[in-house]
Amino acid sequence: MLSRVANSIYWLGRYLERAENYARFIDVNFNLMLDLPGDLKEQWEPLVLATGDKDLYQAKNQGYNMQEVIYFLAFDTSNSNSLISSVSKARENARIVRENLTKETWEKLNETYHFVKKASESKVWKNEDPRHFFESVKSQILLLYGIADSTVARTEGWYFRQLGQYLERADKTSRILDVKYHILLPSPKEVGSPLDFLHWMALLKSVTAFNTYRRLYGTIDPSCVVEFLVLNKYFPRSVFFCLKEAEQSLFKISGTNGSGFSNSAEKSMGELRSKLEFDDVSDIIATGLHEYLEHLQVKINFISNQINDNYFQIKDNFVSQTMEQG
Amino acid sequence: MKVIHNNQQGFYDEMFEENQELRGHYDRFGKFIQSTSAKKLSHLQYSADKAQMAMGMTFNVYHDKEGMEKILHLDIIPRIIPGHEWKVLEDGLKQRIDALNLFLQDIYNEQKIFKDEIIPKELIVGSKDFLKPCIGLTPPKGIWCHITGTDLVRDKDGAFYVLEDNLRCPSGVSYMLESREIIKRAFPELFNTLGVRPVSDYSTKLLEMLQFLSDKPKPVIGVLTPGVYNSAYFEHSYLAQQMGVELVSGMDLLVENKKVYMQTTKGLQQIDVLYRRIDDTFLDPLAFNPDSMLGIPGLFDAYKAGNIALANAPGTGVADDKAVYAYVPKIIRYYLDQEPILKNVPTYLCREAEDREYVLKNIANLVVKETNAAGGYGMLIGPKADAEEHEKFRKLIQNNPKNYIAQPTLSLSTVPSIIDNKSIEGRHVDLRPYVLYGKEIEVIPGALTRVALKKGSLVVNSSQGGGSKDTWVLY
Numbered sequence: 001m002l003s004r005v006a007n008s009i010y011w012l013g014r015y016l017e018r019a020e021n022y023a024r025f026i027d028v029n030f031n032l033m034l035d036l037p038g039d040l041k042e043q044w045e046p047l048v049l050a051t052g053d054k055d056l057y058q059a060k061n062q063g064y065n066m067q068e069v070i071y072f073l074a075f076d077t078s079n080s081n082s083l084i085s086s087v088s089k090a091r092e093n094a095r096i097v098r099e100n101l102t103k104e105t106w107e108k109l110n111e112t113y114h115f116v117k118k119a120s121e122s123k124v125w126k127n128e129d130p131r132h133f134f135e136s137v138k139s140q141i142l143l144l145y146g147i148a149d150s151t152v153a154r155t156e157g158w159y160f161r162q163l164g165q166y167l168e169r170a171d172k173t174s175r176i177l178d179v180k181y182h183i184l185l186p187s188p189k190e191v192g193s194p195l196d197f198l199h200w201m202a203l204l205k206s207v208t209a210f211n212t213y214r215r216l217y218g219t220i221d222p223s224c225v226v227e228f229l230v231l232n233k234y235f236p237r238s239v240f241f242c243l244k245e246a247e248q249s250l251f252k253i254s255g256t257n258g259s260g261f262s263n264s265a266e267k268s269m270g271e272l273r274s275k276l277e278f279d280d281v282s283d284i285i286a287t288g289l290h291e292y293l294e295h296l297q298v299k300i301n302f303i304s305n306q307i308n309d310n311y312f313q314i315k316d317n318f319v320s321q322t323m324e325q326g
Numbered sequence: 327m328k329v330i331h332n333n334q335q336g337f338y339d340e341m342f343e344e345n346q347e348l349r350g351h352y353d354r355f356g357k358f359i360q361s362t363s364a365k366k367l368s369h370l371q372y373s374a375d376k377a378q379m380a381m382g383m384t385f386n387v388y389h390d391k392e393g394m395e396k397i398l399h400l401d402i403i404p405r406i407i408p409g410h411e412w413k414v415l416e417d418g419l420k421q422r423i424d425a426l427n428l429f430l431q432d433i434y435n436e437q438k439i440f441k442d443e444i445i446p447k448e449l450i451v452g453s454k455d456f457l458k459p460c461i462g463l464t465p466p467k468g469i470w471c472h473i474t475g476t477d478l479v480r481d482k483d484g485a486f487y488v489l490e491d492n493l494r495c496p497s498g499v500s501y502m503l504e505s506r507e508i509i510k511r512a513f514p515e516l517f518n519t520l521g522v523r524p525v526s527d528y529s530t531k532l533l534e535m536l537q538f539l540s541d542k543p544k545p546v547i548g549v550l551t552p553g554v555y556n557s558a559y560f561e562h563s564y565l566a567q568q569m570g571v572e573l574v575s576g577m578d579l580l581v582e583n584k585k586v587y588m589q590t591t592k593g594l595q596q597i598d599v600l601y602r603r604i605d606d607t608f609l610d611p612l613a614f615n616p617d618s619m620l621g622i623p624g625l626f627d628a629y630k631a632g633n634i635a636l637a638n639a640p641g642t643g644v645a646d647d648k649a650v651y652a653y654v655p656k657i658i659r660y661y662l663d664q665e666p667i668l669k670n671v672p673t674y675l676c677r678e679a680e681d682r683e684y685v686l687k688n689i690a691n692l693v694v695k696e697t698n699a700a701g702g703y704g705m706l707i708g709p710k711a712d713a714e715e716h717e718k719f720r721k722l723i724q725n726n727p728k729n730y731i732a733q734p735t736l737s738l739s740t741v742p743s744i745i746d747n748k749s750i751e752g753r754h755v756d757l758r759p760y761v762l763y764g765k766e767i768e769v770i771p772g773a774l775t776r777v778a779l780k781k782g783s784l785v786v787n788s789s790q791g792g793g794s795k796d797t798w799v800l801y
Contacts, residue, residue: 001592002572002590005572095559098567098573099571100573107380107381311591
């Protein structure tokens with residue numbers, strides 16, 4: 001596979017996943033706000049903090065009202081991580097490697113792009129309840145995954161997209177969890193209160209984890225939620241699961257059998273994956289949830305750069321895509 | 327929907343006779359349209375528009391703004407060509423390509439045609455499209471023009487005339503293929519009953535032709551594109567996808583030991599055949615334009631060493647120069663000893679005294695063109711210009727006669743088209759069939775028909791309100 005093509009497919013995977021997760025971010029906050037007792041103020045700031053784009057946001061806005069935050073996260077083209085930017089860039093990468101995609105995949109992605117563009121033109125963020133739009137973006141991207149799953153051959157290109165998708169998802173799950181860190185409770189006494197539980201439940205729902213969690217743990221408990229979303233071995237959105245899948249993709253690409261590593265990307269990926277494999281939730285709490293997650297995100301960015309150096313950056317004049325999030 | 331029979335005086339309509347009867351090959355289709363409600367027709371047209379957008383059949387209008395992707399409007403009423411007329415076109419195109427290929431081989435090698443004084447030597451070697459680095463070269467299998475998209479028009483006398491030979495990477499074939507898919511959905515019942523010849527095996531034929539150029543049993547093939555911002559990018563990726571070959575850009579390729587390699591995730595892989603959609607002089611900054619950012623340094627050396635085949639061969643462009651065009655009938659007679667089957671538009675070469683006299687006298691009725699300018703630059707349309715401009719061009723011609731040719735104005739034929747969803751009116755069209763030259767010369771039984779959607783307009787270019795039609799060639 002051409003290095004340039006692999007690069008585009010990898011980023012196609014990342015941007016699609018990013019777009020889908022941004023739709024989830026906004027959804028989680030809506031769920032939270034709807035459950036709030038009437039006397040509490042809505043909080044939209046945590047979303048911006050969790051995405052790591054606080055500086056850019058503050059340069060453009062005074063406060064954190066719902067419309068402004070939704071516009072910034074979903075429709076602001078000057079925010080290179082916004083939903084619309086991610087969908088545009090996913091499509092742009094797809095257009096570059098269109099001959100490598102199945103016709104159905106391309107057409108569905110193209111349709112999603114036009115859907116988002118149209119919603120942007122009709123200023124969806126001004127609607128009282130724009131959840132329908134985010135719901136729709138989410139299912140369109142999931143449909144795209146389904147089409148790919150049943151039409152794309154399991155060759156190199158497939159694994160580069162999987163690699164991008166799972167690395168991005170690992171990062172985003174960690175950020176969704178971080179939203180909870182940033183949400184303020186009315187007073188420290190409220191930790192463990194019904195309101196606190198509501199927050200944790202909304203969080204689980206936003207990553208479609210609520211039912212699975214319930215079956216596994218029963219009661220809502222913060223450290224259990226953290227354990228589930230970071231360390232669970234079987235849930236397809238947990239950070240560990242995503243890293244494991246991403247590592248497997250790397251092995252498929254290089255053709256190694258999975259014992260040890262054959263390049264620097266596999267080395268750092270294996271290092272992070274095994275750290276999570278051996279960590280207990282008590283290690284996370286001891287480090288501090290926010291600090292632990294931040295460290296994860298830094299590591300994931302590092303791995304992405306390693307992938308770039310090993311597979312995409314072969315010639316000097318090659319233009320690389322650097323779209324990390326701080 | 328109201329069919330307006332505006333067979334304008336002096337034009338040939340493809341669907342209607344002058345007495346407004348349907349022509350034989352349009353009989354069934356015409357009756358179908360007349361019995362279909364306006365609502366149904368406009369719905370079919372709407373579905374076609376939607377399908378084009380969903381497929382991303384777009385061309386870029388401006389460079390870097392994604393919002394500037396446009397679709398080329400596809401009018402659902404097809405242009406139908408009966409089998410016997412097609413046979414003439416087919417034979418004529420084969421003959422023309424055969425002769426032009428021999429001509430190219432000759433001018434870069436023995437140059438017999440100059441020695442026999444059929445065509446002036448300095449007209450060819452003085453052209454900017456004559457590539458000196460190609461002198462003495464014979465491309466793989468002796469083929470220069472692998473892919474041609476000849477532009478033709480039908481004049482008021484009902485005969486087809488060749489307008490341009492387009493020997494350098496003609497575009498539009500993806501529209502021929504995708505439009506067919508869309509129109510098939512609009513009129514499924516008509517395809518069988520009418521006997522429309524299929525075009526869908528074009529990509530197979532293109533692939534076979536490219537494979538033929540290499541002696542390897544399984545050659546590696548690529549489509550070379552200038553990149554995603556090129557206006558024809560959709561077509562480049564479409565063709566690569568349809569053929570199942572790599573779409574490569576200059577930055578994917580490098581040359582080592584006169585061999586061309588692609589950079590893959592597994593290291594370098596040699597490539598044997600390139601269907602290049604980059605202009606000649608941008609191919610290799612070492613051999614041609616040193617400023618080219620698109621090219622691959624050393625590509626031409628690899629080509630000379632016989633390690634890569636390029637389609638079309640570099641240097642082919644010289645044969646579709648406007649002044650060379652006038653000589654094509656002579657070229658056909660010289661190399662094939664046959665009379666040309668297809669007509670050339672009469673062309674007056676101002677370099678020749680007799681022609682020049684005629685042009686100076688009749689300038690008000692002629693189109694005057696600069697020989698080496700493209701896209702309507704340095705052009706005079708006699709009937710639309712005033713006396714002052716006529717005089718200006720007379721002076722220009724007298725000062726530099728070699729630089730000008732003149733042709734009579736042509737009347738393009740018309741095909742009924744859906745206008746503003748309200749009526750069906752005749753609009754002017756041209757015709758671009760595609761010819762492949764591999765093991766043999768083959769004319770694809772279909773074409774891109776471009777239509778000028780503005781009333782009375784003869785300009786079919788997409789940038790000026792042009793659209794396209796599916797072209798049905800009958801058995």
